[in-house]
Amino acid sequence: MIKPLALAVSVAGALLSTQGHAYNYGEHAATTLDKLINDYPGRYRGTANFAGAADWMQSQMGDAYSISRQDFSWGAGNSRSSQNVVAYAAGTKPQYVVVGAHFDTYFGRPTLQGLDDNGSGASVLTEIARNLNGVPLEYGLQVIGFGAEEEGLQGSKAFVNSLSASQRENMLAMINLDSLITGDMMYAHSGKNSVSNPGLASLREHAFKLAKELNINLFSNPGLDAAYPAGTGCCSDGESFEKLNIPVLYVEATNWELGDLDGYTQTDNPAIPGGSTWHDPKKDNEAVLTNAFGQERIDQRLRDYSRLLSRLVLELTNADLMASTASGGAVARAQQDNLQRQHQAQVNLLDRRWLTLQAASRDVGSFDGEIGIDGQYSADSGPFNEGRRLGLHALGDYQLTSSLSVGASLSYLNGRDKLERGGKLDSESWQAAVYALLNDGGPLWLAGDLSAGTTQFDSKRNLVIQANGGPVLLSQKLTGKTDALSLGARVIGGYDFDFGALKSGPFAGLDYSHYRIDTFHEKQDLRTALSYEEQSFDSVQASLGWRARGTFDLPAGMSLQPYGDIAWVKEMGDGRLDDILLTSRADGQARGARLGSVDKSYGRAQLGSQLAITPQLGLYAEINGRLGNDEGSQTGYSIGAQWLF
Numbered sequence: 001m002i003k004p005l006a007l008a009v010s011v012a013g014a015l016l017s018t019q020g021h022a023y024n025y026g027e028h029a030a031t032t033l034d035k036l037i038n039d040y041p042g043r044y045r046g047t048a049n050f051a052g053a054a055d056w057m058q059s060q061m062g063d064a065y066s067i068s069r070q071d072f073s074w075g076a077g078n079s080r081s082s083q084n085v086v087a088y089a090a091g092t093k094p095q096y097v098v099v100g101a102h103f104d105t106y107f108g109r110p111t112l113q114g115l116d117d118n119g120s121g122a123s124v125l126t127e128i129a130r131n132l133n134g135v136p137l138e139y140g141l142q143v144i145g146f147g148a149e150e151e152g153l154q155g156s157k158a159f160v161n162s163l164s165a166s167q168r169e170n171m172l173a174m175i176n177l178d179s180l181i182t183g184d185m186m187y188a189h190s191g192k193n194s195v196s197n198p199g200l201a202s203l204r205e206h207a208f209k210l211a212k213e214l215n216i217n218l219f220s221n222p223g224l225d226a227a228y229p230a231g232t233g234c235c236s237d238g239e240s241f242e243k244l245n246i247p248v249l250y251v252e253a254t255n256w257e258l259g260d261l262d263g264y265t266q267t268d269n270p271a272i273p274g275g276s277t278w279h280d281p282k283k284d285n286e287a288v289l290t291n292a293f294g295q296e297r298i299d300q301r302l303r304d305y306s307r308l309l310s311r312l313v314l315e316l317t318n319a320d321l322m323a324s325t326a327s328g329g330a331v332a333r334a335q336q337d338n339l340q341r342q343h344q345a346q347v348n349l350l351d352r353r354w355l356t357l358q359a360a361s362r363d364v365g366s367f368d369g370e371i372g373i374d375g376q377y378s379a380d381s382g383p384f385n386e387g388r389r390l391g392l393h394a395l396g397d398y399q400l401t402s403s404l405s406v407g408a409s410l411s412y413l414n415g416r417d418k419l420e421r422g423g424k425l426d427s428e429s430w431q432a433a434v435y436a437l438l439n440d441g442g443p444l445w446l447a448g449d450l451s452a453g454t455t456q457f458d459s460k461r462n463l464v465i466q467a468n469g470g471p472v473l474l475s476q477k478l479t480g481k482t483d484a485l486s487l488g489a490r491v492i493g494g495y496d497f498d499f500g501a502l503k504s505g506p507f508a509g510l511d512y513s514h515y516r517i518d519t520f521h522e523k524q525d526l527r528t529a530l531s532y533e534e535q536s537f538d539s540v541q542a543s544l545g546w547r548a549r550g551t552f553d554l555p556a557g558m559s560l561q562p563y564g565d566i567a568w569v570k571e572m573g574d575g576r577l578d579d580i581l582l583t584s585r586a587d588g589q590a591r592g593a594r595l596g597s598v599d600k601s602y603g604r605a606q607l608g609s610q611l612a613i614t615p616q617l618g619l620y621a622e623i624n625g626r627l628g629n630d631e632g633s634q635t636g637y638s639i640g641a642q643w644l645f
Helices: 007-016 027-039 048-059 115-131 154-162 165-170 198-214 286-293 295-316 319-359
Strands: 002-004 066-074 080-089 093-102 139-146 171-177 185-190 248-254 367-381 384-399 404-418 424-438 444-466 472-495 497-499 502-517 520-522 530-532 535-550 559-571 579-584 590-594 601-612 617-627 636-644
Touching: 027 048, 027 115, 027 295, 048 080, 048 115, 048 139, 066 154, 080 154, 093 115, 093 154, 093 165, 093 295, 115 139, 115 171, 115 286, 115 295, 139 154, 165 171, 171 295, 185 198, 185 295, 198 248, 198 295, 248 295, 286 295, 295 319, 295 472, 319 367, 319 384, 319 404, 319 424, 319 444, 319 472, 319 502, 319 530, 319 535, 319 559, 319 579, 319 590, 319 601, 319 617, 319 636, 502 559
Parallel strands: 093 139, 093 171, 171 248
Antiparallel strands: 002 066, 066 080, 080 139, 185 248, 367 384, 367 636, 384 404, 404 424, 424 444, 444 472, 472 502, 472 520, 497 502, 502 535, 520 530, 530 579, 535 559, 559 601, 579 590, 601 617, 617 636
């Protein structure tokens, strides 16, 4: 039966585990292996060393799993009994993948270390579990340390027999690890069930594809013995799963071209008399194997099997697609935020122009304008660490009547936002607007604008998957391009009380924006590459606030125009999309990524100053940001220069 592990053992496992320390591929397995062979030789049923080995296996799995022990019995009157160690991490879907290895040694041989058979497979099993510890999965992962394999595959048989109908139906694949050190070559075979159903060899082909990518030499049974068809394996716990009609992968190290051509002769190394170490306490131990092959052989096998199988399990559980979807969602979020910041830059440009017009006296029929350059640095900006923008603009306006000015502007923005793990989002935007200001020099004022913009996005995201403290399981660079369109309309007005050189008063505004981001496809031929369909959203912001502005004469004919405002903002539209569907190239399936709910009520403030050096040359500096917003302040620092004509 399955029963929860005692609390004391769980605490001890946590204290013994190395999960709090950083490690590279193979190192966690080496830690597991060292204790299995030196502290727990003779790991067979009924011994204290088997019980200790079971505790140690469990402690090495990782803390994100639900771990239990499965007791089982067999033989006449169930006279023999042992245990499996079963760790499970659920996915978002009910299907799951099984990875297993037996950790027992041949019965009745108390000095048998079993480094090759099967301390090696058991130790790599714990590292696979630890490498994926806490990584979000779409398909669940079941990691099993089998007992009593050496007595007729009893642990795996008991596990399979205990499965419910739904558990059998939802099992996607099984990977079995056994004897990874002594053999001359690394092998991966499919089950014999693939002979009549070639589709069940897909797991083997998947492993070979990854081995080629990782530059790992991997082989399969050449079929020189007719009793063992080419590409198939046998004789370990994987056999118990073949009757479930799922892909089974046997992972081992041996040499199918020696001896009876059946895989039981592992090596032609003269330091291993007879060519195998199976079940022999005098051969399957650390001293003999290290002397025969060197420590490098053991380290290399643990490292390469961990690299290959961790990546394989990552893909079988679609953990890579889950991580890619989350990462791609951050890029989509950055695109949407970028468009809104571009709109805010347009708003700030026209606001500064209206301040200039309100501070000046102009003749009816006069035409004035400016050209300028500015830069902005942003921090605390949503899904990225920081961003910068360089802008150029030209605008001009006509004094239509004594109280009405109308004008138009054209601006170019070049931006770069930093994304997670060194990624980036580059943007190039053109924005055009027509605007008007109604003010006769008195306290009442009213302004408005209509705007349109087009943006080209060029993204580079770095997809990195790494469990806490473990090695990097996947590191890929993905790039893509898309275009976007924005439309806007705004009206704002207020009343300024006169305090001499300072004018201050309330204002209220309504700002509507429509955004559309075109279909997006990443270029790389990788299973993690993403695409999404056209995205549209609207923002309708009502604002109520207070502003202050002034004009102060300085020496040498210069003047200073400080300004500032603070407002309460209410978002009455989408503001931004809350989620997005991203389609993975691997399977064509659309998966949802949460972009975060939009804070619909917050504050906004800015403080700046325009310095007129000459009647034609001006400089400005400004800081603006949000107050009390759940998504951060998105503080921006801007400086610029204008040439007025």
